[in-house]
Amino acid sequence: MEKGLETTGIPSMEELEKTPGFPxxxxxxxxxxxxxxCLQEIPCDPCETACPLGAIEVGKPITNLPELDEDKCxxxxxxxxxxPGLAIFVIDYTYSEDEALVTFPYEFLPLPEEDSLVNATDxxxxxxxxxxxxxxxxxxxxxxxxVVSIAVLKKYAQRVRGIVLNRGKGE
Amino acid sequence: xxxxxxxxxGGGSAGLxxxxxxxxxxxxxxxxxxxxxxxxxxxxxxxKFFGSRRHYAGIRGFExxxxxxxxxxxxxxEIKLNTIIFGILGNxxxxxxxxxxxxxxxxxxxxxxxxxxxxxxxxxGWTLPGVxxxxxxxxxxxxxxxxxxxxFLMIGSGNVGLVVSYQILQAGAEVVAIxxxxxxxxxxxxxxxxxxxxxVQIAVSHTIKEAYGKDKVEAVTIGALDKNMNLVPGSEKxxxxxxxxxxxxxxxxxxxxLMAGCETMFLANLGGQVPIHDENMETTVEGIYVAGDCAGIxxxxxxxxxGRLAGIxxxxxxxxxxxxxxxxxxxxxxxxLDELRGGPFGMQRKYAKQQLIRRAAHLKGV
Numbered sequence: 299m300e301k302g303l304e305t306t307g308i309p310s311m312e313e314l315e316k317t318p319g320f321p322x323x324x325x326x327x328x329x330x331x332x333x334x335x336c337l338q339e340i341p342c343d344p345c346e347t348a349c350p351l352g353a354i355e356v357g358k359p360i361t362n363l364p365e366l367d368e369d370k371c372x373x374x375x376x377x378x379x380x381x382p383g384l385a386i387f388v389i390d391y392t393y394s395e396d397e398a399l400v401t402f403p404y405e406f407l408p409l410p411e412e413d414s415l416v417n418a419t420d421x422x423x424x425x426x427x428x429x430x431x432x433x434x435x436x437x438x439x440x441x442x443x444x445v446v447s448i449a450v451l452k453k454y455a456q457r458v459r460g461i462v463l464n465r466g467k468g469e
Numbered sequence: 470x471x472x473x474x475x476x477x478x479g480g481g482s483a484g485l486x487x488x489x490x491x492x493x494x495x496x497x498x499x500x501x502x503x504x505x506x507x508x509x510x511x512x513x514x515x516x517k518f519f520g521s522r523r524h525y526a527g528i529r530g531f532e533x534x535x536x537x538x539x540x541x542x543x544x545x546x547e548i549k550l551n552t553i554i555f556g557i558l559g560n561x562x563x564x565x566x567x568x569x570x571x572x573x574x575x576x577x578x579x580x581x582x583x584x585x586x587x588x589x590x591x592x593x594g595w596t597l598p599g600v601x602x603x604x605x606x607x608x609x610x611x612x613x614x615x616x617x618x619x620x621f622l623m624i625g626s627g628n629v630g631l632v633v634s635y636q637i638l639q640a641g642a643e644v645v646a647i648x649x650x651x652x653x654x655x656x657x658x659x660x661x662x663x664x665x666x667x668x669v670q671i672a673v674s675h676t677i678k679e680a681y682g683k684d685k686v687e688a689v690t691i692g693a694l695d696k697n698m699n700l701v702p703g704s705e706k707x708x709x710x711x712x713x714x715x716x717x718x719x720x721x722x723x724x725x726x727l728m729a730g731c732e733t734m735f736l737a738n739l740g741g742q743v744p745i746h747d748e749n750m751e752t753t754v755e756g757i758y759v760a761g762d763c764a765g766i767x768x769x770x771x772x773x774x775x776g777r778l779a780g781i782x783x784x785x786x787x788x789x790x791x792x793x794x795x796x797x798x799x800x801x802x803x804x805x806l807d808e809l810r811g812g813p814f815g816m817q818r819k820y821a822k823q824q825l826i827r828r829a830a831h832l833k834g835v
Contacts, residue, residue, distance in 0.1 A: 343522065360808050
């Protein structure tokens with residue numbers, strides 16, 4: 299089947315690298331940074347004011363793609379639950395010797411437990427590797443979007459975008 | 470007979486916004502809705518909305534509904550619920566209150582914001598219980614808190630199909646697949662990515678062939694489509710499902726505008742037959758306005774802004790706002806609407822709206 303967002307719902311690496319919200323590989327290696335997987339010009343701009351450091355710009359018209367200023371971004375992740383499209387992630391390649399930390403929005407119950415080992419899934423929801431849940435952040439101002447951080451081997455960090463919990467049916 | 474300045478028909482996002490603006494300007498506003506609760510589709514929208522901060526972006530739909538309702542109450546909009554309109558005769562509106570009392574109201578102006586209905590497609594087995602509109606499934610799940618099944622097939626990959634699929638998963642059921650007849654996903658990539666990450670397949674160039682079951686849906690056959698939209702022989706797959714959701718588009722509810730004599734035109738990009746309206750949202754019948762999906766299928770943000778525009782225009786018509794007072798607000802609202810209809814998803818709607826406005830100008834001899 300043809301690859302790419304329009305036919306599969308999964309953005310390809312080529313498409314992602316072309317978007318202004320995607321950090322350079324150099325910046326990714328330097329520490330936590332936002333990865334904005336927003337590829338289509340739709341009228342939406344809450345990410346712009348979500349960032350307290352002004353690292354995300356949409357400007358006018360409102361259909362502009364969000365542009366990440368990767369030098370201003372500290373990877374704090376406050377933008378993650380404020381993006382209505384759940385399209386922002388934070389990757390920290392400096393998390394440990396061999397692991398990276400991937401932080402993503404999560405809107406399902408039950409919530410994962412901190413320190414548990416779970417299946418980390420890729421952009422198609424397929425289990426890719428095991429990962430350790432490092433943090434589960436539920437705040438009132440996130441309005442029911444929970445922010446989950448999972449530690450996975452570095453080589454998986456650019457592909458892991460979620461988790462699947464064992465719901466008793468096998469994984 | 471009671472005469473009101475403005476009667477707003479339909480209390481969804483557009484109707485509430487229109488009623489708020491007219492009332493704020495000083496007009497006496499009566500909002501009529503056939504449902505037990507106002508808010509239209511907003512109270513079943515549990516996802517965070519797109520748009521700009523001015524359109525409550527990032528806020529979940531039901532919360533937007535709550536805020537609009539609060540604003541309507543604050544601005545003394547009178548809301549009549551459980552009220553059905555059976556007829557429009559000139560400036561007279563025939564209503565049935567509480568399903569029992571029929572009476573006539575008189576209105577100086579009317580704003581129709583009666584929303585949209587789901588389109589359906591037919592196939593062998595489509596009359597089985599378990600085949601339903603995606604919007605109906607969303608109502609059953611999010612408003613009535615009942616899961617109509619455990620394994621869903623979604624037909625249509627527009628935003629409704631994608632968003633409702635996600636909410637079916639959140640409610641604890643399974644979505645076996647989303648199928649789309651066209652070779653491309655119809656809705657926003659962001660919604661599609663979200664549902665893919667949750668493990669749901671989206672099959673483009675696929676259609677439903679048949680639904681099976683004795684007393685209700687038990688299984689379905691889907692198949693691939695070639696580029697001429699013909700079923701590819703041998704591509705059929707059969708699997709178990711207990712609900713088939715149809716998310717194949719919406720059409721404006723134009724019955725009441727038609728009864729009032731409003732002329733319509735066919736614009737596929739706005740959902741079908743749409744009442745012709747000018748840049749003030751006024752139809753071909755003087756004093757009758759349209760707003761929201763009733764004036765062409767769009768999104769909540771555009772529905773709210775078109776409602777505001779109609780509300781302001783009506784207040785101006787009735788003399789509650791001077792031409793100058795209304796002018797700046799209307800120009801600003803039109804700019805916002807234009808911006809919201811930008812980008813590859815909005816362009817077609819923008820052109821279609823321009824066509825409507827040009828036709829209105831032609832008919833009114835402007």
